[in-house]
Amino acid sequence: MMFLIVFSVLSVCVTAGDLENVLKLKDVPAAEAFINSTEVAVIGFFETEAARGYQEFVSAATQMKTLSVALCSEKQVWAKYGIASDTISIFRKADLHQEHLNLSEAKKVDADGLVRFMTMNNVRYVTEYNQASAVGLFQSEVKTHVLLLADRGRADSDPLQERFRDLAPKYTGKMLFVLVNGSEKSNARVLEYFGLKSHDLPRIGIYDGTLDKKWLMPSDEITTERVQTFCDSFLAGELQKQKEAETPEDKTEL
Structure with a gap:
C-alpha cells in the first residue's frame, strides 16, 4: 500500500513538471502563430x-521531442478550427492537412497510443520513410511521393538532403518528399520495387499511389534543377506519356 501511495505521488509530480513545458494557447492569434511557426503542429x-x-x-507530448505541441481550452480558438469536443489535432504544412482525434469517440486512450498517433501523422516537408511514417504518408490525400533513395552513411548524402529539403516546400499540397535510407535493411523492399541495389544510390524516384506506378530520374548528378524538372514533368503529365509510349524492352530502367 505504501508503495502505491509513493508511486501515485511521484506520478503526479512528473505530470505537473511535464505540464509546465507545454505551451498554452490563449487566443486565436496565438494559435495561428503557433501553427504557422512549424511544419507539424499538435494541439490538445x-x-x-x-x-x-x-x-x-x-x-x-513530453516524449515527442521533435514535435511542437500545445494545449488550448479557449472556445474561441475551438470555433476557429471547428472543434466541438475534447480533441487532439495535428496541423501539417506539407500536405495542407488537419488530422483530428476526437477523444470521446476513441475506444482506448493511453500515452503510448497517442505517441503512435503523433508519430504516424508526423508528415513533414521531407519525411524519413519507416514503418510508422509510412502510415501517415499513404493515408495522406497527396498521393504522389518524390523519393530520395540514398545511403545516409555516404559523404554526399547530407548535401543531397539539403537540396531535396529546399525544394520540397515548392510542391506543398502536390507532392510529398520522402527520404529512404538505403542502408536500412527494412528499406530493401523499396529499393527492390524501384529495381535498385544499394550500389546504385543515390537516385531520385517518383511514386504515384493512385496509379501504383513509379518513375526513376535518369542516373546522373542530382541537382536542384534536374529534380525540379523531373517533378514538373510529372505534374505536367509528360512522364506519364513517356511511360505509355515505352515498349517492354525500353523499361530496363525500372
Whole structure:
C-alpha cells in the first residue's frame, strides 16, 4: 500500500513538471502563430485538466521531442478550427492537412497510443520513410511521393538532403518528399520495387499511389534543377506519356 501511495505521488509530480513545458494557447492569434511557426503542429483541445485523455496527452507530448505541441481550452480558438469536443489535432504544412482525434469517440486512450498517433501523422516537408511514417504518408490525400533513395552513411548524402529539403516546400499540397535510407535493411523492399541495389544510390524516384506506378530520374548528378524538372514533368503529365509510349524492352530502367 505504501508503495502505491509513493508511486501515485511521484506520478503526479512528473505530470505537473511535464505540464509546465507545454505551451498554452490563449487566443486565436496565438494559435495561428503557433501553427504557422512549424511544419507539424499538435494541439490538445481540452476543456479542463480533468478531461479524458488530458494526462495521457501531456505524457505523450513530453516524449515527442521533435514535435511542437500545445494545449488550448479557449472556445474561441475551438470555433476557429471547428472543434466541438475534447480533441487532439495535428496541423501539417506539407500536405495542407488537419488530422483530428476526437477523444470521446476513441475506444482506448493511453500515452503510448497517442505517441503512435503523433508519430504516424508526423508528415513533414521531407519525411524519413519507416514503418510508422509510412502510415501517415499513404493515408495522406497527396498521393504522389518524390523519393530520395540514398545511403545516409555516404559523404554526399547530407548535401543531397539539403537540396531535396529546399525544394520540397515548392510542391506543398502536390507532392510529398520522402527520404529512404538505403542502408536500412527494412528499406530493401523499396529499393527492390524501384529495381535498385544499394550500389546504385543515390537516385531520385517518383511514386504515384493512385496509379501504383513509379518513375526513376535518369542516373546522373542530382541537382536542384534536374529534380525540379523531373517533378514538373510529372505534374505536367509528360512522364506519364513517356511511360505509355515505352515498349517492354525500353523499361530496363525500372
